[in-house]
Amino acid sequence: MATINSFESLRSIDSQQLPLSQAFTLLSEWYTEQYVFDEEIKHIFSNQWNFLCLEQKIPLKGSFTVLQYLHHPVIAVRDRSNSIKVYYNVCRHRGGPLAYEDGIATTNVLQCQYHGWTYMLDGSLRGVPQFDKVDLFDKKDFGLIEIPSIVVNSMVFICFGEPIDEIPTIISTLDQKLPEQYFSSKRFHSSVEYIVDCNWKVYADNYLEGYHIPLVHPTLNTMLSYRNYKVESNSEYVLQHSPITNSDENDLALYYFVYPSMMLNILPGRLQTNVIIPIETNQCKVIFDYYYDEEMFELNQEYILEDIRFAYEVQKEDATICKAVFKGLSSSAYSKGRFSVETESGVYAFQQWYRQQMCFLK
Ligand code: FES
């Protein structure tokens, strides 16, 4: 099968929006070609609000979290006035990191790990060792570069360019659909980062359907009521939900996927957020953050550890299938497929949204 060699050709060939029962999945080039990846970084990830974490991940004044987001080293810190500030984790001297891992600035300064320049939590440069003899050097010109951020419903979003999109309305209205103060009642427990050998959309597609659960996740399959598994979707998000079997109170498991790459996995007393960050065409990073209600920390440590262990098992199963699927999509044997109307409307909705973004760029 001939490969489509340019972004212009691909989007002119694969821009058609058809109803679910007639639609084809995205052509494989959307997953495998470098020119697509470059356009995605520009048009999907650079100019809109990207989910970072819940603000409870940095709970105290001076606490910070660091991560690599696309090609940007990022540090988010809680400042002296209790606000969240996000900066490039890049010292203005020669580009060193302010921190390698999450921590707390007990002395209220961030110190570069290379030659020791120090910065106040408001980003201003404070200490510059052995720089007395440097001419025309004004510390005011060398503060940390801030990344625009907003906090909505405890969720922190950042933007690497000029934001063109509003925060999806689901984010500001989500607490109305959930028990009161669902987000603000959570406390951060821990975070795990996975590198998955597939295009970021393979991971997204996989998350968006329960069709694969019986074969890929046999244990999970016994815990969810697969026949009552429901999918709702619109132009901002896909919600999958299912009653939890053996639960006394008709509890629901809710899985939100907010385009392009944010996931909220909601169970009673527990919130797990996932974010997919593209690395290369053939690789992505997925960050799992675990938050629980305060009383769970005191009463239910065993539940928490088992919850994290089980999520790890499920993630291993997903990573294995996603890696294999990406190899399949990269093979000349595959070009495009079809959707199950009963079970893949979430994947379809995401791919419709994606085509809209990529084929009708402003
Ligand atoms: S790079 Fe930061 S102090 Fe030199």
Ligand SMILES: [Fe+2]
């Ligand atoms: Fe899965």
